[in-house]
Amino acid sequence: MKEPHLKSPRRAVCSKLAYLLLCLAAAACVSQWLRNGETAPAQASTAGAIEMGAARAANDYLHALARGDKKALRRLTPERPENFYGPCLFLRMPTLRDARASGHRGLIDFEGQPLDPALPQQGTIALTLRDSRKVDRWQVRGLFWKGASSLTLNPFNYSPTEADRAQEAQVRAGAAKYLRAWLEEDWPTMQHMTYDWLGRKKPLRGEVYIRSLELQPALRPDGSVRVEFVASVSPRFPIVSVFRRTVRGLLYAVKEEGKWKIRGMTAAL
Numbered sequence: 001m002k003e004p005h006l007k008s009p010r011r012a013v014c015s016k017l018a019y020l021l022l023c024l025a026a027a028a029c030v031s032q033w034l035r036n037g038e039t040a041p042a043q044a045s046t047a048g049a050i051e052m053g054a055a056r057a058a059n060d061y062l063h064a065l066a067r068g069d070k071k072a073l074r075r076l077t078p079e080r081p082e083n084f085y086g087p088c089l090f091l092r093m094p095t096l097r098d099a100r101a102s103g104h105r106g107l108i109d110f111e112g113q114p115l116d117p118a119l120p121q122q123g124t125i126a127l128t129l130r131d132s133r134k135v136d137r138w139q140v141r142g143l144f145w146k147g148a149s150s151l152t153l154n155p156f157n158y159s160p161t162e163a164d165r166a167q168e169a170q171v172r173a174g175a176a177k178y179l180r181a182w183l184e185e186d187w188p189t190m191q192h193m194t195y196d197w198l199g200r201k202k203p204l205r206g207e208v209y210i211r212s213l214e215l216q217p218a219l220r221p222d223g224s225v226r227v228e229f230v231a232s233v234s235p236r237f238p239i240v241s242v243f244r245r246t247v248r249g250l251l252y253a254v255k256e257e258g259k260w261k262i263r264g265m266t267a268a269l
Helices: 009-067 070-075 081-085 166-185 189-194
Strands: 096-100 103-110 123-131 138-145 208-219 223-235 245-256 259-262
Touching: 009 070, 009 208, 009 223, 009 245, 009 259, 081 189, 096 166, 103 166, 123 166, 138 166, 166 189
Parallel strands: none
Antiparallel strands: 096 103, 103 123, 123 138, 208 223, 223 245, 245 259
């Protein structure tokens, strides 16, 4: 009859140690799983609250623009240059083409790789001629991304007169200077090349009613929120209020001094 096989003290200690390590690993996995279960909803809730706050600011901005409420628009516009402009939305200098002018309005199309993958690669830059200036007379009014239904751009395709055609080179130069400054985060130059349409004494005309508005906010890596919108609008004339059109566009919201504000320069409106 064989004697029962007995484990050596050394093998017994190793076996107990292995079992202890296995238990510790299992406990760590369970602990991590519990932590993930607690933080994931919390993070989702935080992101949801951020997006909701930005969406409310976008809603207020669009309604203020529609009714021509400059006081509300100023309140909803960032004051610090880094918030007013934000990081450049182009990875590198875009290609500029088809500069055109009509009186005091200038347009030039762009094509380039956007920083935000949700943006198209093409669009139009709108500029305004400043008679009071001797240099840098064309200032940028805003950027409009292709695919957005403009509420404020009133586009045209060519320069109608010889005097307008003579301004095309300056339109191109003004847009290029603005974009180079943006890529370099040169805020003083950007301010110099920005047309302050909110600072004008002339009242802002509210031309449309917003009948319905759908907003889709998305938190971005830099902490800003892109808000895409679809609005049903009609003219502010009772006799034609039955006519409606659907407009699409986007806004970028950023938090400043604890309040959500809108970067109007990059809004496709």
